[in-house]
Amino acid sequence: MALQQIVQETVTGLGYDLVEIDRTAGGLLRITIDWPWQPGSELFINVEDCEKVNRQLQFALEVDGVAYNRLEVSSPGIDRPLSREQDFVRFVGELIDITLKAPMGESAVGLVNPTRKKFRGTLERDATGQGWQIVWSDAPVVKPGQKVSKKRIPLPAHALGFTLDELRDARLAPVVDFKGRKPKLEA
Incomplete structure (x- = not known):
């Protein structure tokens, strides 16, 4: 399976939205997640959410043999990318x-x-x-x-x-x- 598909399925399966995937030449795999948006609700990603997704992604990436040196899961931050x-x-x-x-x-x-x-x-x-x-x-x-x-x-x-x-x-x-x-x- 392609990296995009593995990450997308894992993140959405846990109830989050995938915002961005960034892969650097140094082996860093950075995943940005957020809560699915519904008008009127403003939920924020916390450390426990990132930890939960990180653990699940480690297993999923290992099963599919995706090579990376370091995995980083984070919230979109104050300069959130807008793509969709x-x-x-x-x-x-x-x-x-x-x-x-x-x-x-x-x-x-x-x-x-x-x-x-x-x-x-x-x-x-x-x-x-x-x-x-x-x-x-x-x-x-x-x-x-x-x-x-x-x-x-x-x-x-x-x-x-x-x-x-x-x-x-x-x-x-x-x-x-x-x-x-x-x-x-x-x-």
Whole structure:
């Protein structure tokens, strides 16, 4: 059996979602798992979950003769990769980083640099409700305690529509707030 199939069957058989498989040249096999997503529930992977999957994967990989030097099972973390349509649906309204496979090109002249491939902004559905877009503003971030003039004209927001096929990489933007987890605001 192929490595992808062995890992997928083992992880889903234990009730988790397979997020990513990474195999390095040094023999490290890194498996990233998460709980299956259901709207309204936010469960987080803990050490016991990773240990449980690790033990089961060791047996499954040994039975099928998969060679590796070290196995690492982890949670997706704060910079979780987004690869499936379901991931994008789950994280609508969140701040994400995307990298396009190809630069914007001539269609972006005047709006943004036509050679730009990396963007950080809020993930949204496009106007049709079928595609995706990222919305951002080039305005500097206001620091806590900083006074902002009431006469200051806000910079316009930019929107870039994309399909999943156009993306090289998409991840949640790693934003750390040391004041504690805040509940999501309902739209």
